[in-house]
Amino acid sequence: MTASRPARHRLDQLGRGDTAVVTAVEATSGQDLIATRLEDLGFVPGEMLRVISRGPIGGDPIVVQVGFTRFALRRAEAARVYVVDAIAPEQP
Amino acid sequence: MSTLHVALVGNPNCGKTALFNRLTGSREKVANYAGVTVERKAGTLVTPGGKPVYLLDLPGAYSLASASPDEKITRDVCLGQVNGEKQPDLIVCVVDATNLRLHLRFALEVRELGRPMVVVLNMMDAAARRGIYIDREKLAKRLGVPVVETVAVSRDGIQPLLALLDDTCPLVHQGLPLSRAQMHADVTRMLNDAVDVPRRTAAIDDRIDGVVLHPLWGLVLLAATMFLMFQAVYAWATPFMDLIDAGVALVGDWLAASLPDGILRSLLIDGIVAGIGGVIIFLPQILILFLFILALEESGYLPRAAFLLDRFMAGAGLTGRSFIPLLSSFACAVPGIMATRSIQDPRERLATILVAPLMTCSARLPVYALLIAAFIPQREVAGLFNLQGLVLFALYFAAIVSAMGVAWFMSRFRGNAGEHALLLELPSYHLPDPRDVLIGLVERGGIFLRRVGTIIFPMTVILWFLASFPAAPADAVRPAIEYSYAGQLGNWLLPFFAPLGFTWQICIALVPGLAAREVFVGALATVYALGAVDDAAADQLTGLIAADWSLATALALLAWYVFAPQCISTIAVIRRETNSWKMTGVAVVYLTVLAWLAAFATYRVTLALSG
Numbered sequence: 001m002t003a004s005r006p007a008r009h010r011l012d013q014l015g016r017g018d019t020a021v022v023t024a025v026e027a028t029s030g031q032d033l034i035a036t037r038l039e040d041l042g043f044v045p046g047e048m049l050r051v052i053s054r055g056p057i058g059g060d061p062i063v064v065q066v067g068f069t070r071f072a073l074r075r076a077e078a079a080r081v082y083v084v085d086a087i088a089p090e091q092p
Numbered sequence: 093m094s095t096l097h098v099a100l101v102g103n104p105n106c107g108k109t110a111l112f113n114r115l116t117g118s119r120e121k122v123a124n125y126a127g128v129t130v131e132r133k134a135g136t137l138v139t140p141g142g143k144p145v146y147l148l149d150l151p152g153a154y155s156l157a158s159a160s161p162d163e164k165i166t167r168d169v170c171l172g173q174v175n176g177e178k179q180p181d182l183i184v185c186v187v188d189a190t191n192l193r194l195h196l197r198f199a200l201e202v203r204e205l206g207r208p209m210v211v212v213l214n215m216m217d218a219a220a221r222r223g224i225y226i227d228r229e230k231l232a233k234r235l236g237v238p239v240v241e242t243v244a245v246s247r248d249g250i251q252p253l254l255a256l257l258d259d260t261c262p263l264v265h266q267g268l269p270l271s272r273a274q275m276h277a278d279v280t281r282m283l284n285d286a287v288d289v290p291r292r293t294a295a296i297d298d299r300i301d302g303v304v305l306h307p308l309w310g311l312v313l314l315a316a317t318m319f320l321m322f323q324a325v326y327a328w329a330t331p332f333m334d335l336i337d338a339g340v341a342l343v344g345d346w347l348a349a350s351l352p353d354g355i356l357r358s359l360l361i362d363g364i365v366a367g368i369g370g371v372i373i374f375l376p377q378i379l380i381l382f383l384f385i386l387a388l389e390e391s392g393y394l395p396r397a398a399f400l401l402d403r404f405m406a407g408a409g410l411t412g413r414s415f416i417p418l419l420s421s422f423a424c425a426v427p428g429i430m431a432t433r434s435i436q437d438p439r440e441r442l443a444t445i446l447v448a449p450l451m452t453c454s455a456r457l458p459v460y461a462l463l464i465a466a467f468i469p470q471r472e473v474a475g476l477f478n479l480q481g482l483v484l485f486a487l488y489f490a491a492i493v494s495a496m497g498v499a500w501f502m503s504r505f506r507g508n509a510g511e512h513a514l515l516l517e518l519p520s521y522h523l524p525d526p527r528d529v530l531i532g533l534v535e536r537g538g539i540f541l542r543r544v545g546t547i548i549f550p551m552t553v554i555l556w557f558l559a560s561f562p563a564a565p566a567d568a569v570r571p572a573i574e575y576s577y578a579g580q581l582g583n584w585l586l587p588f589f590a591p592l593g594f595t596w597q598i599c600i601a602l603v604p605g606l607a608a609r610e611v612f613v614g615a616l617a618t619v620y621a622l623g624a625v626d627d628a629a630a631d632q633l634t635g636l637i638a639a640d641w642s643l644a645t646a647l648a649l650l651a652w653y654v655f656a657p658q659c660i661s662t663i664a665v666i667r668r669e670t671n672s673w674k675m676t677g678v679a680v681v682y683l684t685v686l687a688w689l690a691a692f693a694t695y696r697v698t699l700a701l702s703g
Contacts, residue, residue: 034513040155041515042194044276053305057403061412061514063305067193068292070301070518072399072412077515 011073011081012062014051020083022047022066028080035080042067043081095136095144096257097178101166101202102186103195104152105392105519107214110528111186111244112149115253141258148180151433154194156201162433170205183209184253189219189226189241190294190520192287193279196235200275203237203265210238212253217243218520223290230286234278236265245525297521304393305518310400317393321384322488325377325457326481332376340369355560363556367614368544374458374610379537381454382423386532390524394419395516402514408496409503411435411514414444418495421451422488423536425662428453429669437513443499445669446679449662450495450655452488454540455609459653460487462613466638467646491654494686551604551611555618559600578619592652592691593645593699602658609658643702648695655687 014020025043027035043049043066052063052070061072102108116135133149150169151162165174172179185202187195199211213219213226232239240256243249270278283289303309344365351357388394394416402412413435421428428448435441452460464480471479558578565575582600589599597619605612617633637646657663657680667676 034515036157037154037513037515039272039276040157040197041517042197042276044273052301054307055403056307056311056400061399061402061516063301063399063518065293068191068289069194070293072395072402072514072516072518074402074406074411074514077513 007085009083009085010079011049011051011064011083012075012078014062014083016051016054019048019050019086021086022049022081023084024082026080026082032080034077038073038077038080041071042069048086049081049083095146097146097148097181098184098257099148099150099169099180099182100184100186101150101170102152102214103154103188103191103198105517106152106186106188106191106195107244108152108186109149110525111212111214111242111250111253112147113528113531114244114247114250116147139254139258143258145257154198156198156205160433160435167205170202170207181208182257183207184212185209186212186214188215188520189213190215190222190224192226192283192289196279196282197275199235200270200278203235204269206264208264210240210253210256211235213239213241214244216241217245217249218294218522222294225288227286231282234282234286236267245527294520300521301396301518304396305399310396314397314400317388319485321381322485323478323481324384325380326478326484328380329376333373336369336373336375340365340373344369358560359553359556363552363618364549366617367552367556368549369617372541372544374454374461374613375537375540377457377461378423378454378540379533381457382533382536383529385419385423386529387524389416390522390528392519392521395518398516399518404496408499410440410443410499413514413516414440417444418448418451421448421453424453424455424539425449425451425659426665429662429665432669442670442675443502445666446502446675446682447495447499449657449659449666449679449683450491450498452491452654453609453659455659456653458610458613460484460650462616462634462637463646463650466634467641467643487650487654494655498682498686552614552618555600555604555615559618591695592648592688593642593695594649594652594691595641595645597640598645598649605658609653612658642699644695644698647698648691651694652687652691655683655690657683657687 008023009020011020022043022045024045025035025038047066049064049066052065054063055061059075061074062078063070063072064078065071100108100112112133112135116137135147135149137145137147139145148169150166153163153166156163156167156170168174169177170180170183183202183205185199187199202209211232213228213231219226226241228239228241238256240252242253304313344361347357347360347365351360388397397419398412398415400412401415405412405414414432417428417431417435419428420431425448428451429445432441432444432448435444464483468480468483473479473482555578558581559576561576563575578600579596581603582596585599585602586594586596589602594602597616600619601612601615604615613633616637620633620636663676663680666679667673670676
């Protein structure tokens with residue numbers, strides 16, 4: 001990994017207010033319906049997302065804005081989404 | 093002119109149901125209890141050009157890959173693969189103009205079905221307020237199907253769609269099939285070409301979510317909302333209930349004055365008027381409860397509540413998603429259980445179905461209201477709360493806690509294979525449209541009144557018969573009802589219920605109460621009206637039971653009603669939704685056992701404390 005490359009995180013590791021760009025959604029098995037559904041909802045490579053809020057207990061679930069829509073995801077679901085830091089965050 | 097069959101499809105929260113209401117007016121037909129757009133809903137309309145249209149409102153879907161039963165039905169109807177359902181001549185795909193990235197992708201998926209379709213850009217008013225500009229013609233060209241703009245909440249807002257329905261032959265898109273990745277790329281291109289969005293979300297949504305989704309303030313607000321809802325059910329309904337009460341008494345007096353003494357008079361006054369009147373009186377409370385649930389649902393608040401409560405539900409092996417079916421079950425378990433269709437995980441769905449009957453449905457309200465009015469003094473607590481309201485709150489709370497306990501217990505048995513998905517959309521906030529709330533209220537009020545007419549009315553008459561025949565012998569010394577069939581049945585049930593402190597009158601009323609919980613109140617009125625020595629006191633059921641029962645008996649009966657599976661429609665819907673007699677049996681047995689134990693414990697504890 002070269003130094004100039006932005007750090008790769010999982011969505012569940014982001015904090016409230018963080019902005020990032022989706023790089024991949026990784027299925028946990030061959031027939032991972034949750035991963036498929038995440039893609040349907042707009043979690044596709046290149047999409048910008050932002051963490052709006054985290055739940056009252058243990059920061060779970062996470063409210064994420066992707067496209068024009070907000071979704072509540074459990075940490076385990078969010079952990080399928082890999083992101084890199086957004087260099088120049090868009091306006092919210 | 094032949095009828096045009098049209099199906100409305102779209103993502104959840106696209107405003108499809110509001111559009112359906114606007115198009116069909118009140119000429120709609122809900123095949124069953126209307127949950128959250130889960131059931132088959134159809135209506136008719138005539139276009140300005142005189143063309144008759146049959147409109148089908150299909151369940152909301154994010155995808156047609158049929159991950160859930162809802163989405164499978166939507167796809168199968170569109171493809172004409174559902175038995176007894178005519179394939180639609182035209183698919184109207186409704187998209188929220190403020191949420192195009194998500195909704196246009198679904199429109200592309202619908203287009204892949206290769207059926208005649210149009211795309212409706214709904215909520216154009218909200219889009220205009222947010223400064224969203226959409227080049228409709230460019231979008232139509234890109235999509236390859238007609239695009240019209242609508243505002244479902246205004247009468248003029250649907251004219252473009254009506255005009256299009258008058259036009260003949262909408263287009264079928266011609267083109268190569270798209271892969272899933274291509275769909276996303278296509279949507280991005282369309283958004284870049286034809287749409288200008290100054291801001292990704294409404295500024296006001298960000299501000300409201302700052303509070304509503306806040307880890308602390310969000311929970312405080314949720315608790316306050318729930319508490320306000322249950323206090324309102326009591327406080328706001330009182331004047332209306334007094335009015336109905338007076339009306340029923342008036343009818344009873346009029347009948348007593350104008351009919352000769354005899355069987356017919358007894359049937360009308362003691363059976364029908366007393367029985368039905370005792371149930372109708374709770375209509376105001378039921379409507380207020382539904383008013384809150386409908387308004388919260390329409391505003392977009394309910395999914396936020398599900399987000400806040402997800403971790404608590406997770407403790408019980410459920411997700412926040414179960415919150416909506418369970419909350420609906422507070423109104424009635426039947427739509428609640430049907431709303432579980434939106435839960436994709438079969439194990440979570442089963443657990444939700446099994447605990448839904450524990451939620452305090454509106455049919456229990458008449459029983460609670462009667463017992464609370466009779467045994468709990470009307471008093472202010474801490475200068476702010478009504479003691480009766482507090483007891484009602486405690487009953488609701490006990491039901492929730494036990495439901496969580498049961499769900500947790502079940503999750504121990506099914507193991508933790510796999511995980512539950514939450515993946516919940518938090519839609520944009522909307523001011524609830526009074527018209528849509530009203531339509532929902534009329535729908536649900538109608539369901540309640542139909543139950544009064546179809547189940548409660550015959551049960552009341554049957555009970556009157558059981559309580560009136562055979563007549564007491566001429567030299568009888570005890571009240572006549574003790575000689576009747578009902579008295580015999582009550583005595584036969586007594587050994588089972590005596591340890592709970594139940595009297596034989598209660599035992600008699602529990603039998604017709606099996607048909608529907610609220611029948612219990614009507615049945616009790618009938619039993620007491622006929623059993624009482626003084627006929628004039630018959631209407632004063634509250635006073636009668638307050639004098640007749642001990643506090644321990646009343647509290648035990650309340651505890652019984654928190655758990656008892658006393659509703660044939662609920663049992664029937666559990667059977668239908670689980671498709672398993674075994675699971676239905678499990679539900680009935682566990683609820684009855686819990687009810688008995690809870691009533692027994694309540695009775696004994698109250699006796700010990702008050703003795």
